[in-house]
Amino acid sequence: MTHFEEYCTKFVQSVGNKAGAISPAIVSSAAFAYETPETAEGIFNGSVKKPLYSRMGNPTTARLESIMAEMDGGIGAVATSSGMGATTLATMSLLASGDEIISIGGLFGGTYSLFNETLQRFGITTHFFDVDELEAIQNTITEKTKILFLESVGNPNMRLPDIKAVAKIANDAGIALIVDNTITPLSISPLKLGADIVVYSTTKIISGSSNALGGCAVFRAINEGDDKFKTPRYGWMTKFIKGAGKMALIPNAKKRALRDIGMSANAQASYQTMLGLETLALRLPRVIQSVEVVAKALDDEGLNINHPCLSKHPHHKRYQEDFSNGCGTLLTIDMGSKEAAYSFLNKTKIATITANIGDTRTLALHMASTIYSDFDDQTRKFLGITDGLIRISIGLENPQDIIDDFLEAAK
Numbered sequence: 001m002t003h004f005e006e007y008c009t010k011f012v013q014s015v016g017n018k019a020g021a022i023s024p025a026i027v028s029s030a031a032f033a034y035e036t037p038e039t040a041e042g043i044f045n046g047s048v049k050k051p052l053y054s055r056m057g058n059p060t061t062a063r064l065e066s067i068m069a070e071m072d073g074g075i076g077a078v079a080t081s082s083g084m085g086a087t088t089l090a091t092m093s094l095l096a097s098g099d100e101i102i103s104i105g106g107l108f109g110g111t112y113s114l115f116n117e118t119l120q121r122f123g124i125t126t127h128f129f130d131v132d133e134l135e136a137i138q139n140t141i142t143e144k145t146k147i148l149f150l151e152s153v154g155n156p157n158m159r160l161p162d163i164k165a166v167a168k169i170a171n172d173a174g175i176a177l178i179v180d181n182t183i184t185p186l187s188i189s190p191l192k193l194g195a196d197i198v199v200y201s202t203t204k205i206i207s208g209s210s211n212a213l214g215g216c217a218v219f220r221a222i223n224e225g226d227d228k229f230k231t232p233r234y235g236w237m238t239k240f241i242k243g244a245g246k247m248a249l250i251p252n253a254k255k256r257a258l259r260d261i262g263m264s265a266n267a268q269a270s271y272q273t274m275l276g277l278e279t280l281a282l283r284l285p286r287v288i289q290s291v292e293v294v295a296k297a298l299d300d301e302g303l304n305i306n307h308p309c310l311s312k313h314p315h316h317k318r319y320q321e322d323f324s325n326g327c328g329t330l331l332t333i334d335m336g337s338k339e340a341a342y343s344f345l346n347k348t349k350i351a352t353i354t355a356n357i358g359d360t361r362t363l364a365l366h367m368a369s370t371i372y373s374d375f376d377d378q379t380r381k382f383l384g385i386t387d388g389l390i391r392i393s394i395g396l397e398n399p400q401d402i403i404d405d406f407l408e409a410a411k
């Protein structure tokens, strides 16, 4: 797991201060004094780099944003109040009525309803595909397509995308690729694989202790020469590129989403998220190893486990080749029926029953009766939600303790 080593140094060094208070200051002020009218004018026209108002940016949050941007090799980042805030910011800043999204794989319940219900009400159409339907995806692209949206790991269907292949389709067609990398921070670096924007729910493994709701969108730099954001498809970007050059996706996100919709991060959550980042690169390899140990042991004992580390999984080869640094904390158990799933959840002593994932603790949830209870049968089938499906997020406990507890609960 040498892959995570470089981040161990980066995170602790960039979160802490070398002089004065070591822990980052929490600037909880909503507003900022400008001192003079000249400074005020400069702050508003962007020539003076000082905080304007916390909806548009906050010093504590700015620190988190710069660490997140560096983590993914982006030019900048915008932290948000939640993961859904990040997805809303990234998508709404690129969309107008009449536009289309192509959504691939997954899909997290909130993202599904954002695309299929909320954005639909504003005249935006989304086409949904499985990760392996590459030809159909290609054939669905029109001049109205503004976004290809992809989850790095299907939650909860555990299917893995060929991110490079999807990025090639997006880049050949000149369409923005947004990757939701919530489940695989550090393990997968979407910008390096050809994505334009990465979105995170930092609520999950990044903050890691179920203590801070938050999200973040990380943006790539606009290229000096040709760039998809310089084409007529993204015509409004011209003014942001003129004003901010390679940084243009940041003012685009702030002025076309954050300013008017207000999904801004708060300083306290940004601080707690940075504390999570300090240990992220230590927690991840531990959990990724435990997930494999638990998945294989339970599978050997005859439980119906879904995880791509198992040779029976259709994306096992992709897991070994493209996801050699793991695919996050999740696995699923199909208990066969709602009754059997409830019996398991009532008997497990280790798992905490909750909708969250990526915590230090092991978490579990019956899918059909909770997150997907509003969804019709056909949609559940598309998303892989069966009656007995339990989603597990493995924590930092001793993996043998988890195995023993789960085998007992499954009896």
Ligand SMILES: *Cc1c(COP(=O)(O)O)cnc(C)c1O
Binding pocket: 082, 083, 084, 085, 108, 110, 111, 151, 155, 180, 182, 183, 200, 201, 202, 203, 204, 213, 214, 215, 357
């Ligand atoms: C949780 C989650 C979200 C939404 O994040 P919130 O912080 O709960 O708003 C989006 N995508 C994925 C993959 C998630 O797991």
